[in-house]
Structure formats: structure tokens, C-alpha cells
Amino acid sequence: MVISAHPFRRTLGAALVVAALASAATACSDSGSGPAEPERGAPAPAAGQQGRAQAPGSAGAxxxxxxxxxxxxxxxxxAAKKWGLAKAPLDAPAxxxxxxxxxxRKGFETDGEGLPxxxxxxxxxxKVVFLTIDDGAEKDPELLRMMKDLRIPYSAFLSDYVVKDDYGYFARxxxxxxSGVALHNHTLNHRYLPGLSYKQQKREICGMQDVIEKRFGKRPPLFRPPYGNYNEDTLRAAKSCGVKAVPLWSAEAFPDHMExxxxxRDLHPGDIVxxxxxGKGDWKGTMPDMIRRVMNVITAKGYAVAKLEDYV
Incomplete structure (x- = not known):
């Protein structure tokens, strides 16, 4: 059985909860007649300092x-003003x-058991959502600067045929x-997997696992099939080379609209975007234009972007 998870058009720390802590200290003697005398041998407080409480180390921290x-x-x-966002992104909770x-998800099952x-x-x-970016064709340095300035976490699902001309970009x-940006598997060549044999699918998926481990130092636990299409062989092959889960998506972002x-037609807690x-060769805008669009939507709806790997 072939599963197609793409119903619409497809184109190629802790929460910063600021706590206000009010503390007060009072000094009194046992008899109420004045401050208690210091212990014998202890240095006397400086003049005018007898009644001042010493702040504990935890308060300083x-x-x-x-x-x-x-x-x-x-x-x-x-940073939000610099990059043209309507409002600063909301801080994600812990x-x-x-x-x-x-x-x-119901309706996305195959007949296999024990699969990712x-x-x-x-x-x-x-009220968090997760931002994911696929393939790796456009290598815009402005995207790296923008995401770093705004401190927006995201996960990149890479295909080797479009990233191999500049692995350094993705290392940066x-x-x-x-906290780093997580790099995950989107196959070697972005082929339609249900049309391939199990052996061919395994090469596409496990081969990309090897590339990411070799180039970026870690074998990724997450995999996304090209076009969102898969079958039981896809999941069996993915499991065989260490894939733990297969995140698809609930919404898709473009520079000029959302799908x-x-x-x-709305966001929900935990949605994957x-x-x-x-770039402009494929879109009506740039990568920063797309980030502006999606972040304005996410923030206006009262959501923060969290790191997918903290939840999966």
C-alpha cells in the first residue's frame, strides 16, 4: 500500500520565563532591644551596616x-525589527x-508492525509548533544570519544530490x-520511494544516513520521505538503519502564502510546519521572505517555535 501524505501542491532555552522574585529581610534581636551581638571572634560589621541583610548566593545567581x-x-x-517581522517571536516554554x-496518525498506517x-x-x-526545512537546494547565507539573530530553532531534512556541492554551508x-540546528534524512536523490524496490529504498535512505554521519558527525534519528510518499518497505528500510520516527507536516510555508x-486551515499545538x-528562481521571494511570512503567521496566532528534537 502506498501512502501519500501530500494533499496540496508540492514544490521543489527552555522557555524564557522571567520570574520576578521579591525578597525582604528583617533583623531583630532576641529581646527586641537592638541587634544581636556578633559571635565571639567574628569580625564586627562596618559602621552603618549592622542592620543590612546579606543576600544569599542563590539570589545573585x-x-x-x-x-x-x-x-x-x-x-x-x-532582531525582529532588523529583519522586518511584525512582532518579535514568542519564547517557547520549557x-x-x-x-x-x-x-x-490515523489513516497513515501500513500493515507492518513495530515500524517508525x-x-x-x-x-x-x-502552544508550540515546529519548523522544518527540506532538501537543501538554496544555500542563502542570509538565512543563517536571520535565524541566529532571531534564535529560531529548526530542523533541516537534507537530500545529498543538492547539498553535496556545499556541505560546508550545512556544517555552518x-x-x-x-543549541545547534538538527540535520536529518531526506534521502540521497529525492526519488519517489514507493516506485522503488526495498533494496533501492534502503540504499536511498541508509545511504543518506551514512552521508550525514560522515559529514556532520551524527546519525540522524528522523527521516522524511520525498513528497511525503511511502509504503511499508520505506518504513522497514528506514528502521533498518536507525530511523526512529517519520515526521511529515500539517502546514507548508511559502514567501507569499501558507498551505x-x-x-x-489553522495551526494547532504540536503542528509541524x-x-x-x-530562492527567487523558484519562489516569489527569498528564504528570509519566507521566514518573515511564516513567523508573522505563527506569532500572530499566539504560537512559539520549539525544537522538534526536544519532543521527538
Missing amino acids: LNAYVERVRKQKAARAL PPKVKPRITT PVFTTVPTKQ MQKSQE WREWD LTHFR
């Missing part, structure tokens, strides 16, 4: 954290301590943010 968060939020607001259990789950939405009640991408999978590495 908290103050430093609050100040760091304040500066990060201010920097993000400036990821779950235990990742949610991922299961295959295929899903379009991560089960969560948090991987290191461009403190939606669901009937209500797809876009592509494309």
Missing part, C-alpha cells in the same frame, strides 16, 4: 539569570521532561546557534 533573559528578549526584539509518546511512527503533529498541549548551519492540511530551501 537568579538576578544574573533574570538580567540575561532581559538582554536576550531585548536583542530578539531588535520542553517536557519526558518526551511524549509518538504514534502513527508517521505523524504530522506532536502530542502536546503547549549546524553550528550557527547555541494547510487540516480542514480548519514544512518549507523548503528555495
